Amino acid sequence: MKIKLIILSLIFGFTVSSCHELELEPKGILGEPELFGTAFGVQKYFVQSYMNLPIEDFIYYANKGYMPGNNNSWQAYKNSLASMSGEIYGWNVNIFEAGVGYWPYDDIRIINIFINNFPNYKSKYDDATYNSLMGEARFLRAFFYQGMAKRYGGVPIITEVQDPVTTSAEDLQIPRASEYDTWKFIYEDLKFAMENMSAKSTAGRANKYVAAALMSRSMLYAGRIAKYTQYLGFESESAMQGGFVGIDPSKANEFFQYAYDAGLCIENGPYALYVKNYPDKATNFANLFLDKTSAETIFSKGYDGLIFGHCYDALMSPNPDFSSFVGAEGGPVLQHMQLYDFPALTDEQGKPVRFAKRSDIKNEMEPRLLGTCYFDGDELRGKKFDIQRGIYVEFEGTAADAQSGSNAASINSTANRKLGKKGDKYNGVLITGNHGMFENKGGENNAFMGAFIRKYIDVNLPTEMVRVNKSTTSWIVFRLGEIYLNTAEAAYELGKRSEAFDYVEAIRERAGCKIIRPDIDQATSSNYGYPIEASLQFIRDERGRELYCENHYWWDLKTWRITDQVLNNRYLRALACYYIFDEGKYIYLDEVNRDNRTKTAPKRSAYERIPQGEINKNPKLLPQNPLY
DSSP states (O other), rough: EEEEEOOOOOOOGGGOOOHHHTTTOTOOOOHHHHHSSSHHHHHHHHHHHHSSSSOOOTEETTTTTTOOOOOSSTTTTTGGGGHTTTTTEEOOOOOOOOOOOOOHHHHHHHHHHHHHHGGGGGGGHHHHHHHHHHHHHHHHHHHHHHHHHHHSOOOOOOOOOOOOOTSSSSHHHOOOOOOHHHHHHHHHHHHHHHHOSOOOOOOOOOOHHHHHHHHHHHHHHHHHHHHHHHOOOOOTSHHTTTTOOOOGGHHHHHHHHHHHHHHHHHHHOOOOOOOOOTHHHHHHHHHHTTTTTTTTEEEEOOOOSSSOOHHHHHSSOOOTTTTTOOOOEEEOOOHHHTSSSOOOOOTTTSOOOOBGGGGGGGGGGGGHHHHHEEETTEEEETTTOOOOOOOOOOOOSSSGGGGGGGGSSGOOOTTTEEETTTOEEETTTSSSSSTTTTSSSSTTOTTTTEEEEETTTTTSSOGGGOOTTTTTEEEEEHHHHHHHHHHHHHHHHHTHHHHHHHHHHHHHHTTTTOOSSSSOOOOOETTTOOOOOOOHHHHHHHHHHOOOOOOOOHHHHHHOOOOOHHHSSOOOEEEEEEETEEEEEEHEEEOOOOOOOOOOOOOHHHHHHHHHHHHOGHHHHHOOTOOO
């Protein structure tokens, strides 16, 4: 379902009481009877709620939050969740674990007004329509609460419309619910939505399967939180002692079961993994994110490029060959590329593997990775990517001799390693490709990491149109691929290991992986401070492969309670290609990013800070979340 972003100027009945006192009925002003009394009026009423849903898409800022319209959205991707969490490398986006103060009770009030007052208009509808509209309202409310719960844990649960005129200040101050009760409230709203909403909906609106998709994601988060928060060491914190953060581990399977059941519901819906472009599995995966008719898409957010557009194409491809704006703001990180089927960069002796052509490195890559990233020799908008870091006059040693690209390594002396600016040559040979890793790194057109992002890039957009706010690719909010992985993880946590890998196998077969169904391996490790089976780790890694750069990774790390473990002085690494002059061959080295930057997240990043401004208005929101 595609959210059509349109502007409607609505003045609701509860805001125009003064007009009624003057017995004026201005044209174009819709009161509650007009809005709630017809299905079309309800559709109008819900428009703003859909526009405000907490969807972390192309224009979401990791350091500012949800940005309306085209409000500096050209800066969004260099401030993205993917950059913050280390999926891509670009600008130095800090870990904003304190959050950005998301507190959508104004939006919740709008929905509560509908839920409280809509029964007065029940006689105007048949039962199916009435129940579906009420279910839609419960879905919308659950979405707003989920946006808070995954940040703060327990939050105030408000279902009645508060009247600040007739209610005392103290009664307006609603305390936080426990984290368990908050997620259970989201479950009840979504359960009602799934049981009452229609199986079909018009463009831009949810249906029972969209509600089930939100249930799948939300309940998986809750199950993880219940199982793994105990390992954070927050037992002495007041918020945890009061139940406002963390859930009793005995409740984990309750939530995993909810997630699993939601996945089964969606399986019975009209969705299927995208295979339209078979047998070319790389192109197929890339087109999944461009085809607005895809049977895999459950719910998406659309852009028209006129009133609302985004800048993803302009910010993820180098100028001037592929973009008419500033150029690439970020590139894929080698650690994530190597999660896929990926060629060995060194032989058994540790020496760099030689390639006859730079593009030969793609021969052993997983098709899904080729559909996710652009590598040397790939074509876009009529031109080919030309990516190279530099030249070695000779390279006789091991990859370790290069010391991850350090200038201090003897093999990297200026006499032997040549790094150039655009156009520089060594003995008539270009040192760096046209889209390579230029030494004058200030330009945003560098392939900082040796590759570019392909996922979501609109291949049909002419280069001259690749500029600010002109991209119209829809953001996929929910798709079947995610639901399969949610269901796989929930099933595994419930002990259904073989069934879990049925879903993994379907994902990997579509991806073109060399092994589509790994053996179940129950050997455990404690890399994250708690025991985890190898097969469960494989399912987690599969999310990293399938959902790369879809803004899931940050929330996965947070809800698995491993943000501080994975992002612990982590160097983001680059795939650096060099031409060996005396051999006429190419090698690829694993290098630390040239700015020597790391990503580090503190333990407290498992929860965001309750906004201080809200605490000032309502001290019953205390205690504050751990370590703040």
